[in-house]
Amino acid sequence: MALDGKIAIVTGGAGGIGFAIAERFLRDGAKVVFADVNSDKGANALANLEQLGECRFIKADVGRRLDVHNLVAATIDTFGDIDVLVNNAGIVHRAEFLDLTEEDFDRVLRVNLKGSFLTGQAVAKFMVEKVEKGGTAGSIINMSSVNATLAIPDQVPYSISKGGVGQLTRVMALSLAQHGIRVNAIGPGSIMTDMLASVNDDPASRTRLLSRTPLGRVGEPSEIASIAAFLASDQASYITGQTIYADGGRLPLNYTVAVKPEK
Ligand SMILES: NC(=O)c1ccc[n+]([C@@H]2O[C@H](COP(=O)([O-])OP(=O)(O)OC[C@H]3O[C@@H](n4cnc5c(N)ncnc54)[C@H](O)[C@@H]3O)[C@@H](O)[C@H]2O)c1
Numbered sequence: 001m002a003l004d005g006k007i008a009i010v011t012g013g014a015g016g017i018g019f020a021i022a023e024r025f026l027r028d029g030a031k032v033v034f035a036d037v038n039s040d041k042g043a044n045a046l047a048n049l050e051q052l053g054e055c056r057f058i059k060a061d062v063g064r065r066l067d068v069h070n071l072v073a074a075t076i077d078t079f080g081d082i083d084v085l086v087n088n089a090g091i092v093h094r095a096e097f098l099d100l101t102e103e104d105f106d107r108v109l110r111v112n113l114k115g116s117f118l119t120g121q122a123v124a125k126f127m128v129e130k131v132e133k134g135g136t137a138g139s140i141i142n143m144s145s146v147n148a149t150l151a152i153p154d155q156v157p158y159s160i161s162k163g164g165v166g167q168l169t170r171v172m173a174l175s176l177a178q179h180g181i182r183v184n185a186i187g188p189g190s191i192m193t194d195m196l197a198s199v200n201d202d203p204a205s206r207t208r209l210l211s212r213t214p215l216g217r218v219g220e221p222s223e224i225a226s227i228a229a230f231l232a233s234d235q236a237s238y239i240t241g242q243t244i245y246a247d248g249g250r251l252p253l254n255y256t257v258a259v260k261p262e263k
Helices: 016-027 039-049 063-078 100-134 156-179 194-201 203-211 221-232
Strands: 005-009 032-035 055-059 084-087 139-143 182-188 243-246
Touching: 005 055, 005 063, 005 100, 016 032, 016 039, 016 084, 016 221, 032 039, 039 055, 055 063, 063 100, 063 243, 084 100, 084 221, 100 139, 100 156, 139 156, 139 221, 156 182, 182 221, 194 203, 221 243
Parallel strands: 005 032, 005 084, 032 055, 084 139, 139 182, 182 243
Antiparallel strands: none
16 A cells, blocks of 8 residues: 555644545555544544554644644654654634734634644654654645635635745755655645535535636545645655645636636
8 A cells, every 4th residue: 555654643633634634544554643632523533543544643732832742752652753744734714804813813823834834843853863864754745725825805814824834835845855855735725624614504605616616516525635645655756845736626717717607
């Protein structure tokens, strides 16, 4: 299997896309430590995931340096290595630009951008040391979004954070290339998880969303997990510094393509 023998950390793995990635990694032969800030969701997820392979849950807030330190240490204690990191934990906050508070701006940036930096740096330090001792290089995958590029006026800190994740990915890729460590990102469009529920449950919002999605449907978490499995594997050995967008064709849309009327 493509990930046989690899040890992976997945953040925000108790639900949605992170859970699907942990599931896919286990099916592909990896051992997985998944972190989440929600311990109830984590315990439920663990009950399902541990049936597929060797898996541990660590409660961690990726925005807290100490939690990240503990996550990395616990993974090394448990499985002795780290080959793959998926920086997937993320949150949204809806507010119009003029109404957005400083607290909500900081809260979203802290999880989505600072969390990816803290976890990415801690894991990269371990990976560099491993390479210097003759070990094999690893792969880091950051969860971006089409909102790294597309602006949504009531998703201010989210869009900014994902733009930052795109640059973080490129900077990390260049910094770590000399050690053979690859850093890439995945940019999902609209994927059926709790994060999308409020949009998906409102018929007008759903129609609007689908009117700008050429494939005409929302994506499944497993369709993001398959990209993560590829980027984590040795099959992606010459790819670094890239974002792979999986958005049903949304980003190529332009002013010559008609918006389908809302039904
Ligand atoms: N669903 C989509 O349409 C979509 C689109 C583009 C990008 N994304 C990105 O994919 C990632 C996963 O999103 P999802 O849709 O699965 O969301 P989700 O809300 O279903 O799952 C996110 C998980 O992250 C956890 N989490 C939140 N804050 C955390 C923290 N501080 N530390 C650790 N864990 C934390 C949550 O408890 C939850 O289990 C996010 O980075 C999101 O921005 C999602």
